[in-house]
Amino acid sequence: MDYKESCPSVSIPSSDEHREKKKRFTVYKVLVSVGRSEWFVFRRYAEFDKLYNTLRKQFPAMALKIPAKRIFGDNFDPDFIKQRRAGLNEFIQNLVRHPELYNHPDVRAFLQMDSPKHQSDPSEDEDERSTQKLHSTSQNINLGPSGNPHAKPTDFDFLKVIGKGSFGKVLLAKRKLDGKFYAVKVLQKKVVLNRKEQKHIMAERNVLLKNVKHPFLVGLHYSFQTTEKLYFVLDFVNGGELFFHLQRERSFPEQRARFYAAEIASALGYLHSIKIVYRDLKPENILLDSVGHVVLTDFGLCKEGIAISDTTTTFCGTPEYLAPEVIRKQPYDNTVDWWCLGAVLYEMLYGLPPFYCRDVAEMYDNILHKPLSLRPGVSLTAWSILEELLEKDRQNRLGAKEDFLD
Ligand code: ADP
Ligand code: MG
Numbered sequence: 001m002d003y004k005e006s007c008p009s010v011s012i013p014s015s016d017e018h019r020e021k022k023k024r025f026t027v028y029k030v031l032v033s034v035g036r037s038e039w040f041v042f043r044r045y046a047e048f049d050k051l052y053n054t055l056r057k058q059f060p061a062m063a064l065k066i067p068a069k070r071i072f073g074d075n076f077d078p079d080f081i082k083q084r085r086a087g088l089n090e091f092i093q094n095l096v097r098h099p100e101l102y103n104h105p106d107v108r109a110f111l112q113m114d115s116p117k118h119q120s121d122p123s124e125d126e127d128e129r130s131t132q133k134l135h136s137t138s139q140n141i142n143l144g145p146s147g148n149p150h151a152k153p154t155d156f157d158f159l160k161v162i163g164k165g166s167f168g169k170v171l172l173a174k175r176k177l178d179g180k181f182y183a184v185k186v187l188q189k190k191v192v193l194n195r196k197e198q199k200h201i202m203a204e205r206n207v208l209l210k211n212v213k214h215p216f217l218v219g220l221h222y223s224f225q226t227t228e229k230l231y232f233v234l235d236f237v238n239g240g241e242l243f244f245h246l247q248r249e250r251s252f253p254e255q256r257a258r259f260y261a262a263e264i265a266s267a268l269g270y271l272h273s274i275k276i277v278y279r280d281l282k283p284e285n286i287l288l289d290s291v292g293h294v295v296l297t298d299f300g301l302c303k304e305g306i307a308i309s310d311t312t313t314t315f316c317g318t319p320e321y322l323a324p325e326v327i328r329k330q331p332y333d334n335t336v337d338w339w340c341l342g343a344v345l346y347e348m349l350y351g352l353p354p355f356y357c358r359d360v361a362e363m364y365d366n367i368l369h370k371p372l373s374l375r376p377g378v379s380l381t382a383w384s385i386l387e388e389l390l391e392k393d394r395q396n397r398l399g400a401k402e403d404f405l406d
Helices: 045-058 078-097 105-111 126-132 189-194 198-209 242-249 254-273 308-314 335-350 360-369 380-389
Strands: 026-034 037-044 156-164 168-175 181-188 220-225 229-235 286-288 294-296
Touching (some): 037 045, 037 105, 156 181, 242 286, 242 335, 254 294, 254 335, 254 380
Antiparallel strands (some): 026 037
């Protein structure tokens, strides 16, 4: 199951050590990346050391390592810090990579987000800031009726990064005016325009124009822009990604899987009724709200132009439920979403996507050619709907005739 961690990586930026003048110790700023979520934690060496000692005893076979304690001399030599940083970086990477370690309560506590006062405004990135001036696009984009000309980034306190996707990031933000929390999706115009995907902003706008409203689709409150960025103010959905829960439980009982599948189907049927094809339903776009209902994010926003090669290389093979026609780059229609529904349902029931293979090329080949093999553990009804949704020929797929009604 660890493929879903999608290449966790951790880096400790060199310029971010904080020195406390009085006490003189070094605090290491560690960027923790799990899947597409990222956050920083600020920890002293002693704290790393403590965690290391706990884990070493409990997991002697893991051969964990952290940089050694310094016995002579002071700990503020830049070369020393640099080396230590690299070692701590490696240590954290190992933790994130191993589910047993990552789920250890002490590790969870250690990697937990710090309070926002430690953090700079995460809507600004160091690397972005430096290039912005050069590529200033300052192009005004029509955001349709959701566009709010008076809104601006300083209306919000940006608290942390809650998601990172292909085109930008999603931040948890508190609106100063009313103290309410929102998820604000920030897209860099530069990136979107550079990728020759202006038409996808149009796609996005069309979605916005349609006033999409459904209990199982994330609600958009309004949107605004600066010269560099587009901001979408969304409901903050706080139940976590569905697949976070699935990973913990390996698979869901059929009843529970059926419940989620029904809600997803209902959202897809609604989108189709207003002529929107979702197309890339995938694990990280399915969230749960605070009471356990499904909320789909990321519909109609900047996706059509993302080539398959792009998706796989950029995200280390983020599992997507690619339908055969998508892999073949053939035209697709509503039925592509019914394939994806089949794939989600399959994964909920069995814990792995259909046709799953570590080797991506082989997986594509399986999707295109391999018959779905019957596996025990689900009812006949579940099996028959899986077979009908995961039909390779889209014209024979369940949903091809009357869409949601089928
Ligand atoms: P992208 O188009 O870049 O994939 P998404 O809209 O899918 O961006 O957002 C990226 C991630 O951010 C999601 O996978 C999810 O984990 C998180 N996220 C997105 N929208 C919300 C939201 N409204 N509430 C909470 N988390 C969200
Ligand atoms: Mg997404």
